[in-house]
Amino acid sequence: MNKKNPERSRLVAVVGLLFSSMFGALVLSSALADTIGVIGTGRVGGALGPRFADLGYTVVYGSRDPGSDRVQQLVARSGDGASATSQREAAQRADIILLAVPWRATEQVVKSLGDLDGKVIMDAVNPLQRADDGLLEMGVDTSAAQMVQSWAPGARVVKTFNNVNFMVMADPAAAGGPVTVPLAGDDSDAKAQVRQIVEALGFETVDVGPLRMSRELEGMVVLKLVPMFQGRIQDSWEYYFRPYPERGTN
Numbered sequence: 001m002n003k004k005n006p007e008r009s010r011l012v013a014v015v016g017l018l019f020s021s022m023f024g025a026l027v028l029s030s031a032l033a034d035t036i037g038v039i040g041t042g043r044v045g046g047a048l049g050p051r052f053a054d055l056g057y058t059v060v061y062g063s064r065d066p067g068s069d070r071v072q073q074l075v076a077r078s079g080d081g082a083s084a085t086s087q088r089e090a091a092q093r094a095d096i097i098l099l100a101v102p103w104r105a106t107e108q109v110v111k112s113l114g115d116l117d118g119k120v121i122m123d124a125v126n127p128l129q130r131a132d133d134g135l136l137e138m139g140v141d142t143s144a145a146q147m148v149q150s151w152a153p154g155a156r157v158v159k160t161f162n163n164v165n166f167m168v169m170a171d172p173a174a175a176g177g178p179v180t181v182p183l184a185g186d187d188s189d190a191k192a193q194v195r196q197i198v199e200a201l202g203f204e205t206v207d208v209g210p211l212r213m214s215r216e217l218e219g220m221v222v223l224k225l226v227p228m229f230q231g232r233i234q235d236s237w238e239y240y241f242r243p244y245p246e247r248g249t250n
């Protein structure tokens with residue numbers, strides 16, 4: 001504090017506080033103004049939609065049957081401004097889209113959503129299929145995320161949430177410890193937006209680089225589901241990437 005003029009210092013501090021809280025409120029209100037379109041109202045959409053609403057986002061669900069009791073109950077759990085409509089309309093009304101549909105439907109869904117140029121797509125889809133030994137394997141040569149990007153070339157696709165169990169999406173504490181949600185994408189601004197959301201939901205994030213790394217992220221789910229498909233569900237895990245100790249300490 002300015003010892004010569006404590007009153008002036010106090011005034012400066014109060015004005016500074018007011019300015020920063022007004023500015024903070026402006027930043028927050030612009031974040032709150034965003035709408036997230038949740039495409040698919042199953043386990044993933046139903047877990048994350050209400051949590052997006054808790055963060056202050058307006059949630060619009062895209063469903064094949066938006067008027068159904070099931071979807072309307074989900075809407076009722078998703079904050080005042082929530083609604084449900086067709087998948088296309090939800091995507092068009094949103095700034096950010098969560099893609100949470102089965103892989104087998106993904107191409108048809110993405111191509112039906114209309115103009116997605118500039119929109120951020122959070123892609124949670126896993127393109128997995130049963131292998132001969134009963135376990136899972138990748139069902140594509142590249143990744144779901146790269147294929148989504150090819151079906152919506154103007155969108156900004158970020159691979160995320162694909163390796164988290166839907167129950168942990170709803171309640172990260174259910175994992176019993178920290179959970180890492182990797183992010184892959186080619187658009188750094190989109191990745192930053194997604195990172196903010198994922199971290200606000202209570203997860204740690206790690207940026208694993210460009211969208212083509214999604215193949216590795218989707219492959220992590222092949223591993224993760226081994227216990228389940230071997231009937232050892234109690235051995236299941238969530239991924240936690242523990243950072244190296246500080247450089248120089250080894």
Ligand SMILES: NC(=O)c1ccc[n+]([C@@H]2O[C@H](COP(=O)([O-])OP(=O)(O)OC[C@H]3O[C@@H](n4cnc5c(N)ncnc54)[C@H](OP(=O)(O)O)[C@@H]3O)[C@@H](O)[C@H]2O)c1
Nearest residue numbers: 040041042043044063064100101103105125126162165166
């Ligand atoms: N379950 C998990 O823990 C988990 C975790 C990470 C990632 N994932 C991935 O996330 C995606 C969604 O998984 P989920 O478990 O939420 O699946 P889900 O419970 O089967 O829900 C998928 C939703 O997609 C919509 N849908 C289904 N078939 C469709 C079709 N033919 N055309 C258009 N929309 C269709 C449905 O919503 P409407 O009935 O409202 O249309 C359905 O509720 C999958 O790709 C999965 O691999 C799942």
